[in-house]
Amino acid sequence: MSSPYEGRANKDASIVKQGTRSTLTPGTATGERTHTADAFLIGDSMTGGYGSGADILHDCTIAVEKGEIAVIVGPNGAGKSTGMKAVFGMLNLRKGAVRLDGEDITALTPQDRVAKGMAFVPQTSNIFTSMTVEENLEMGAFLRRDDISGTMAQVYDLFPILKDKRRQPAGELSGGQRQQVAVGRALMTQPTVLMLDEPTAGVSPIVMDELFDRIIEVARTGISILMVEQNARQALAIADKGYVLVQGRNAHTGTGKELLADPEVRRSFLGG
Amino acid sequence: MIGDLKTRDLLLFAFVALLFVGTGIVQSWNVSLTILNMGLISAIMALGVNMQWGYAGLFNVGIMGFVALGGLGAVLVSMPPTGQAWADGGLRVLLGLVLGAATVVAAVLAWSRVTRFRGPVVVAILVIGFFIFRAVFDGGVAAVEAVDPASTGYLGGLGLPIILSWPVGGLLAAGAAWLIGKTALGLRSDYLAIATLGIAEIVIAILKHEDWMARGVKNVIGLPRPVPYEIDLQNSEAFVARMTAWGFDPVTASGITVKLGYTGLFVVVLAILLWLAQAALASPWGRMMRAIRDNEVAAEAMGKDVTRRHLQVFVLGSAVVGIAGAMMTTLDGQLTPGTYQPLRFTFLVWVMVIVGGSGNNWGAVLGGFLVWWLWVQVEPIGAALMQGITAGMPDGMWLKAHLLEAAAHMRLLTMGLILLLVLRFSPRGLIPER
Amino acid sequence: DGHSPVKMGIILGFTGPLESLAPTMAAGAELAISEVNAAGTLLDGVQIEPVRGDSTCIDAAAATAAAERLVTSEGVAAIMGADCSGVTGSILQNVALPNGIVMISPSATSPGLSTAEDNGLFFRTAPSDARQGVIVTEILQENGVNEIAMTYTNNDYGKGLADAIQANFEAAGGTVTINAAHEDGKADYSAEIGALSAAGGEVLVVAGYVDQGGSGIVRSALDSGAFDTFYFPDGMVSQALEDNFGSEIDGSYGANPGTDSPGAQLFQEMATAEGFDGTQPFSAESYDAAALIMLAMEAAGSTDSADFKDHVMHVANAPGEQILPGELAKAIQIIKDGGDIDYVGASAVELIGPGESAGNYRQITFTDGTLEVVGYR
Amino acid sequence: MEPLNAFVTFANFVLIPATAYGSQLAIGALGVTLIYGILRFSNFAHGDTMAFGTMAVILCTWGLQSVGISFGPLPTALLALPVGIAVTALLLIVTDKTVYRFYRAKKAPPVTFVIASLGVMFVMNGLVRFIIGVDDQRFADGERFVISVRTFREMTGLDEGLAIRTSQAITVVVAVIVVAALFWFLNKTRTGKSMRAFSDNEDLALLSGINPERVVFITWLIVAGLATVAGTLYGLDKSFKPFTYFQLLLPIFAAAIVGGLGNPLGAIAGGFLIAFAEVTITYPLKKVLGYLLPESLEPDGLVQLLSTDYKFAVSFCILLIVLLFRPTGLFAGKSV
Amino acid sequence: MIEVTDLHKHFGGFHAVDGATLKIEERSITGLIGPNGAGKTTLFNVIAGVLPPTRGRVTMAGEDITGLPPHELFHKGLLRTFQIAHEFSSMTCRENLMMVPGGQSGERLWNTWFGRKRIADEERALRAKADEVLEFLTVSHLAEQRAGEISGGQKKLLELGRTMMVDAKIVFLDEVGAGVNRTLLNTIGDAIMRLNKERNYTFVVIEHDMDFIGKISDHVICMAEGKVLAEGSLAEIKANEQVIEAYLGTGLKNAEATA
Numbered sequence A: 001m002s003s004p005y006e007g008r009a010n011k012d013a014s015i016v017k018q019g020t021r022s023t024l025t026p027g028t029a030t031g032e033r034t035h036t037a038d039a040f041l042i043g044d045s046m047t048g049g050y051g052s053g054a055d056i057l058h059d060c061t062i063a064v065e066k067g068e069i070a071v072i073v074g075p076n077g078a079g080k081s082t083g084m085k086a087v088f089g090m091l092n093l094r095k096g097a098v099r100l101d102g103e104d105i106t107a108l109t110p111q112d113r114v115a116k117g118m119a120f121v122p123q124t125s126n127i128f129t130s131m132t133v134e135e136n137l138e139m140g141a142f143l144r145r146d147d148i149s150g151t152m153a154q155v156y157d158l159f160p161i162l163k164d165k166r167r168q169p170a171g172e173l174s175g176g177q178r179q180q181v182a183v184g185r186a187l188m189t190q191p192t193v194l195m196l197d198e199p200t201a202g203v204s205p206i207v208m209d210e211l212f213d214r215i216i217e218v219a220r221t222g223i224s225i226l227m228v229e230q231n232a233r234q235a236l237a238i239a240d241k242g243y244v245l246v247q248g249r250n251a252h253t254g255t256g257k258e259l260l261a262d263p264e265v266r267r268s269f270l271g272g
Numbered sequence B: 001m002i003g004d005l006k007t008r009d010l011l012l013f014a015f016v017a018l019l020f021v022g023t024g025i026v027q028s029w030n031v032s033l034t035i036l037n038m039g040l041i042s043a044i045m046a047l048g049v050n051m052q053w054g055y056a057g058l059f060n061v062g063i064m065g066f067v068a069l070g071g072l073g074a075v076l077v078s079m080p081p082t083g084q085a086w087a088d089g090g091l092r093v094l095l096g097l098v099l100g101a102a103t104v105v106a107a108v109l110a111w112s113r114v115t116r117f118r119g120p121v122v123v124a125i126l127v128i129g130f131f132i133f134r135a136v137f138d139g140g141v142a143a144v145e146a147v148d149p150a151s152t153g154y155l156g157g158l159g160l161p162i163i164l165s166w167p168v169g170g171l172l173a174a175g176a177a178w179l180i181g182k183t184a185l186g187l188r189s190d191y192l193a194i195a196t197l198g199i200a201e202i203v204i205a206i207l208k209h210e211d212w213m214a215r216g217v218k219n220v221i222g223l224p225r226p227v228p229y230e231i232d233l234q235n236s237e238a239f240v241a242r243m244t245a246w247g248f249d250p251v252t253a254s255g256i257t258v259k260l261g262y263t264g265l266f267v268v269v270l271a272i273l274l275w276l277a278q279a280a281l282a283s284p285w286g287r288m289m290r291a292i293r294d295n296e297v298a299a300e301a302m303g304k305d306v307t308r309r310h311l312q313v314f315v316l317g318s319a320v321v322g323i324a325g326a327m328m329t330t331l332d333g334q335l336t337p338g339t340y341q342p343l344r345f346t347f348l349v350w351v352m353v354i355v356g357g358s359g360n361n362w363g364a365v366l367g368g369f370l371v372w373w374l375w376v377q378v379e380p381i382g383a384a385l386m387q388g389i390t391a392g393m394p395d396g397m398w399l400k401a402h403l404l405e406a407a408a409h410m411r412l413l414t415m416g417l418i419l420l421l422v423l424r425f426s427p428r429g430l431i432p433e434r
Numbered sequence C: 001d002g003h004s005p006v007k008m009g010i011i012l013g014f015t016g017p018l019e020s021l022a023p024t025m026a027a028g029a030e031l032a033i034s035e036v037n038a039a040g041t042l043l044d045g046v047q048i049e050p051v052r053g054d055s056t057c058i059d060a061a062a063a064t065a066a067a068e069r070l071v072t073s074e075g076v077a078a079i080m081g082a083d084c085s086g087v088t089g090s091i092l093q094n095v096a097l098p099n100g101i102v103m104i105s106p107s108a109t110s111p112g113l114s115t116a117e118d119n120g121l122f123f124r125t126a127p128s129d130a131r132q133g134v135i136v137t138e139i140l141q142e143n144g145v146n147e148i149a150m151t152y153t154n155n156d157y158g159k160g161l162a163d164a165i166q167a168n169f170e171a172a173g174g175t176v177t178i179n180a181a182h183e184d185g186k187a188d189y190s191a192e193i194g195a196l197s198a199a200g201g202e203v204l205v206v207a208g209y210v211d212q213g214g215s216g217i218v219r220s221a222l223d224s225g226a227f228d229t230f231y232f233p234d235g236m237v238s239q240a241l242e243d244n245f246g247s248e249i250d251g252s253y254g255a256n257p258g259t260d261s262p263g264a265q266l267f268q269e270m271a272t273a274e275g276f277d278g279t280q281p282f283s284a285e286s287y288d289a290a291a292l293i294m295l296a297m298e299a300a301g302s303t304d305s306a307d308f309k310d311h312v313m314h315v316a317n318a319p320g321e322q323i324l325p326g327e328l329a330k331a332i333q334i335i336k337d338g339g340d341i342d343y344v345g346a347s348a349v350e351l352i353g354p355g356e357s358a359g360n361y362r363q364i365t366f367t368d369g370t371l372e373v374v375g376y377r
Numbered sequence D: 001m002e003p004l005n006a007f008v009t010f011a012n013f014v015l016i017p018a019t020a021y022g023s024q025l026a027i028g029a030l031g032v033t034l035i036y037g038i039l040r041f042s043n044f045a046h047g048d049t050m051a052f053g054t055m056a057v058i059l060c061t062w063g064l065q066s067v068g069i070s071f072g073p074l075p076t077a078l079l080a081l082p083v084g085i086a087v088t089a090l091l092l093i094v095t096d097k098t099v100y101r102f103y104r105a106k107k108a109p110p111v112t113f114v115i116a117s118l119g120v121m122f123v124m125n126g127l128v129r130f131i132i133g134v135d136d137q138r139f140a141d142g143e144r145f146v147i148s149v150r151t152f153r154e155m156t157g158l159d160e161g162l163a164i165r166t167s168q169a170i171t172v173v174v175a176v177i178v179v180a181a182l183f184w185f186l187n188k189t190r191t192g193k194s195m196r197a198f199s200d201n202e203d204l205a206l207l208s209g210i211n212p213e214r215v216v217f218i219t220w221l222i223v224a225g226l227a228t229v230a231g232t233l234y235g236l237d238k239s240f241k242p243f244t245y246f247q248l249l250l251p252i253f254a255a256a257i258v259g260g261l262g263n264p265l266g267a268i269a270g271g272f273l274i275a276f277a278e279v280t281i282t283y284p285l286k287k288v289l290g291y292l293l294p295e296s297l298e299p300d301g302l303v304q305l306l307s308t309d310y311k312f313a314v315s316f317c318i319l320l321i322v323l324l325f326r327p328t329g330l331f332a333g334k335s336v
Numbered sequence E: 001m002i003e004v005t006d007l008h009k010h011f012g013g014f015h016a017v018d019g020a021t022l023k024i025e026e027r028s029i030t031g032l033i034g035p036n037g038a039g040k041t042t043l044f045n046v047i048a049g050v051l052p053p054t055r056g057r058v059t060m061a062g063e064d065i066t067g068l069p070p071h072e073l074f075h076k077g078l079l080r081t082f083q084i085a086h087e088f089s090s091m092t093c094r095e096n097l098m099m100v101p102g103g104q105s106g107e108r109l110w111n112t113w114f115g116r117k118r119i120a121d122e123e124r125a126l127r128a129k130a131d132e133v134l135e136f137l138t139v140s141h142l143a144e145q146r147a148g149e150i151s152g153g154q155k156k157l158l159e160l161g162r163t164m165m166v167d168a169k170i171v172f173l174d175e176v177g178a179g180v181n182r183t184l185l186n187t188i189g190d191a192i193m194r195l196n197k198e199r200n201y202t203f204v205v206i207e208h209d210m211d212f213i214g215k216i217s218d219h220v221i222c223m224a225e226g227k228v229l230a231e232g233s234l235a236e237i238k239a240n241e242q243v244i245e246a247y248l249g250t251g252l253k254n255a256e257a258t259a
């Protein structure tokens, strides 16, 4: 195996956390500011909405450190996806900024952000339906000039079913298979930040576990992961940081464990 | 019904009204009314297309064919029958047609009933039927077309008042639409489009070629009118006296009177159709149609019979177009199959619908008036534009001569520019769907 | 001089399938107008101002609207046009007739127009195609042809002409192997040529337009060796044939309205001086149509259609002094002096029956790649 | 000899013309299908784009001819092609920037693009007529025939002749090359794939770092090439006249659709299907049968299935039948 | 209620459903699970008439319904939701719901012109019903929002909401839970159980969330490779080695290390 993740996979996660400057205040009080201003990727005090419609996000901050996993949870329609899109530049922000590694990228187009090493798997229509599975993956690596066969092998490794179906148009796949293609496509970019909007929606438990495993591994290579999850308990379990969004605002923020432990969060957002 | 309109929409209608009033003042009321009458007909056509596209998302590019069928209705209803032609071969032609139809029906039945050797049986029925049909039909046609070909050479019509042809034209179009819909409505978007385009071409080809029906490319001219002739008015002392008393020139007044007669008739038709269309659109029926347009699979799963609804709206829309077609032929006073061109009768109507605002009946109507006005007026506008551009150039300069020479072509260019501008500033149409 | 100019509508298909014929036709008419204007003597100093309108050739509604605008808004006193028979009929019925405006078409040749209701307002300087059918048969038979294949442009002109030819030719004992339509402006005529060649015949009669499908048909027929001798009716005879095919069509022949009167020649010289091609179809007829309108005005002493409509036939026909192109000023003078004229013009106008040209035809043939006039009938 | 004569007649009047016409339609349909495939709308301005491209080529050809440059037995116009393509590409790209880009940004539905393309069609239409006029223009030079009827007869001693025009030969060759190249480009190259990705899911293409403007740019570039080549070859074979080019639009669309929109192979198949339908079904077999059958059985009538008046109708009937059985065309096309 | 006998659905050479035989008891809530690509959705699509079966038979209450079109099945009381939400995107959420009930008199053109009074009454009732459903799904505030402009999870809720607009006999739910907040999903689970008890709905539920399946279903079917792999109570299924290997897995390998 020539995986770039190799050899790091089972190291203690605490190694990765060294050097993070996150000074999260434990606790879950609404509106409590956490010190994330100099995080690796941060959508800082974002306010904005679709087109000329009403604001969906209100002064919402999402951040992730290098090599960390940040998970966003919240009720349906809270603005999680909107927040992700905002971070990726698919939305015009009225206020706030997006910074990557200290650099202000608020004005960059999505494809410029891809060039900067960001990758995104949207929640819906996240595959090229008329193209084969393999072409989907190739498109993920569109900006790469080097040999992509290694990465592709890893993706097939991660999602074996895709290998069988690699010549099939992705539009003919089952719901869960599509989801795997979508995540695979993002992995093909070899990103420094991976943003996933509900990657496990519709995937079977075994694949979901595989996926979370791989996400942890990926994070350990120093890649930042920002993801939205409704399978929140599993997701928060592996999260370094968790955000609860409600109506476009930061409602609770904390480490994954803290949020899991908070009875109110559990009851209101995680299904008890 | 008017209550559905917003202030902005009313302003747009007022603007279009202003265009017509302006035309009346600057050019002449006769011109203004001429354009208005065709505008009314265009509005009805646009309404029909909007039903199909705006309500149900059916991309019908065969409008021309339905317009022509409506026109055929006008001839069949209003022209006097040609006695000689009926005597010589009329019945034979009809018999031929019946045999032809019977062949098709037999073939279709065979296709669904016969189990063994289905293909060969159907082919055999079709081939044999075709030859019998040709044998009977061709002779009849030859006999009919031989009757004074320069002025008749066709079976003629029923000699009824031409106004009756409006519903009949609608029915003809509806019948054709039903046949087409039964076969082609399974097709999606552009595929349906080209299929309907082709069918329209076939309809025109038949109209052009089958002289026994409506004289083909030799045209039927001099259709009777639902309104008096200008000449009769001019010869009527009462009319002349009254107009002179009111201070009008009797000749001009006769023209205006006749045109107002048409306007009145057309307005009634448009108002009725618009009311029907609006009531339907604002009801659960309209909601169901929109649902089907948005997502057929889901609508089907929610118990809506998509195929039937498509057929229904396709037939209705086509019927409306057919009515407009018959009205247009009535207004023209002649049926000239050669003039049916997709650009004019299909794409221009589409432009009306899209510019007006697809999915919105009022939009379609507005588009009908506005675009037709433009279509007629871009000619002088284009010429004026060229005059303006060349005004500064010295006489005799090659460019000036060239530009003025090309003025006629500025017509389409101007049309294109205006279309692009309207679309640019109102991409969803002037009165968008809400 | 106190006279405001009187307008004359020139309604031709400036856009549409005959757009390439329209410019020279309009130029012909405007040539007559400028000739009269230059003289300045019409009705003691009336200037005529041409106003163009687009008939589109095919769109009856647009043509009607354009004519309506010219008549009721521009206030034209007469219409020179329209070109195609279809739109001509509709303008006549919907605009000219109701408004009592004289209309002289230079080119609408459909036999159907002969019997159209016109209140004495409609004339044409082109002959009805019924007449041409006779001419064609005569010429073909003189050339010993007994079997022809025929193709016509699919409109009232083509169909009417083809029917007339077929009826006459068959009545005279000939055989028409096939009489097939072709649509103008189509991309490809292989199918038509295939059918025509399979049917066979000594000569192919192409009742079409030279700058439309007609040339396309001839081209394909030559290239595929289907036919090498053609008969060209009026819509085809033109300089363009020479340019397009040169000596490839040697031995072919045809006829178009025209006379051996020096008028035609004169007109061509005038046209050349003016910078357009006077041999283009119906250019001469357009000149004549415009001239007739103005001469009739002079004869009536009025620019009101109701007055001068009755004078058109009179100035066009004998008795009187013969008037050729370029002699319009002279004609006006003669009328002013109470004399009588017989307008001959560029196309040897002789109006018969319902006010249409009697039909003088110029017989031509192609030798060594050039169009040669061999006689008149 | 008789069967040979029959075959030669059939080839001369059916096979060769239909093949050449089919190729002409095919190259035109390729352009339509490409725009549909990548930019997802039916471009009604394509006929006039072809006219514009051809016009550019003609003007350049005249220039070349006037300075005495020629291309031997081949038409000079081929030399002028690159210039024509460049000019056309410029026009298309300017059009895109001023017209279509706006609707792309707005994510307007395809029908808006279609109607906008109607507007563009009107404008281009006026532009071409304004520049070169409405008349026929002939610009073909070089050898007209690869083999002419007379030569053929002399060579073979048959009664019937057979002609192959240079332009026909070139058209067929070009059609084959172009479709192969396009197919390869779209399916095998990175840029080609990115174009397909863009057409499939614009947002996601963005997320993969594909530059939409570049995709659009390249698309128009190729379309300019296809349109100019198609127009020029057609003009060489027949003649150039703006109105005819507009009329070409219909059979071209029919070809693109019957083959399956968005599919290059489909465009080729569609072109041939339409062309052969037009030419074959209305072809009277009288002459062919005359050669094949014994004297006594020779047909009196034309043995024509349908008169040529219905040739267009026939091709549309075939189109309908194909669509009824394969609703997205011969080669499963897309639909928006 | 529903019996599926040796059902096949082939895509070219690929057998998505490969001889599935199963039985859905009346008034049951059956959970349908299985790995991605097992053929669950395809099975739904075949039963619901969206796809024609290659072979096999489906009966509903003894009546053969194989290959009937979806709209007819709807009127027989068979409803389904879509895994990938199929909202009517240009219509408001409320309209999305109001369009569902069949046999509305306002769906006949004639009535839209001459029976407007009756339509108005019906509409009022429908509207109240729709608002009730929206309320239940906690999305009342979206009533006037275009369905194309709501969040992914909200679309799934709307999918579910549509089935609540009519009295169905049997409802097929294709992963209603995917993308839905777990707290809300619990409420939805309660509703499903209530509809089942009070109104005698039969449910077939595809879901990958075992907690949810465990909470609501009395019977679980696990599919794999187009066939029924195992059947029984959730506990039985969870203990089945094959199911664990193909579907459930053994949990996160690294999670503990991280957390």
Ligand SMILES: Nc1ncnc2c1ncn2[C@@H]1O[C@H](COP(=O)(O)OP(=O)(O)OP(=O)(O)O)[C@@H](O)[C@H]1O
Binding pocket: A165, A172, A173, A174, A175, A176, A177, A202, A203, A204, E011, E014, E015, E016, E034, E035, E036, E037, E038, E039, E040, E041, E042, E043, E083
């Ligand atoms: N139209 C099609 N053409 C070809 N193969 C198809 C098509 N639709 C589905 N398939 C294949 O059939 C298989 C079953 O798909 P299905 O959608 O039924 O799976 P599923 O059990 O619902 O999975 P999931 O849990 O991921 O939704 C998959 O492998 C898929 O690739």
Ligand SMILES: Nc1ncnc2c1ncn2[C@@H]1O[C@H](COP(=O)(O)OP(=O)(O)OP(=O)(O)O)[C@@H](O)[C@H]1O
Binding pocket: A050, A053, A056, A074, A075, A076, A077, A078, A079, A080, A081, A082, A083, A123, E145, E148, E149, E150, E151, E152, E153, E154, E155, E179, E181
């Ligand atoms: N395209 C859009 N246009 C306008 N409003 C939108 C659009 N998409 C979403 N919204 C609105 O924005 C709000 C937030 O949506 P968003 O998709 O961010 O929610 P979410 O938190 O991701 O929910 P879910 O868990 O259901 O995916 C919702 O109220 C929704 O109605």
Ligand SMILES: CC(C)C[C@H](N)C(=O)O
Binding pocket: C018, C021, C083, C084, C085, C086, C107, C108, C109, C110, C155, C156, C157, C209, C235, C281, C282
């Ligand atoms: C311009 C002309 C060629 C018109 C033709 N003679 C016709 O009547 O239509």
Ligand SMILES: [Mg+2]
Binding pocket: A080, A081, A082, A123, A197, E151, E152, E153
């Ligand atoms: Mg979301």
Ligand SMILES: [Mg+2]
Binding pocket: A174, A175, A176, E040, E041, E042, E083
């Ligand atoms: Mg599924």
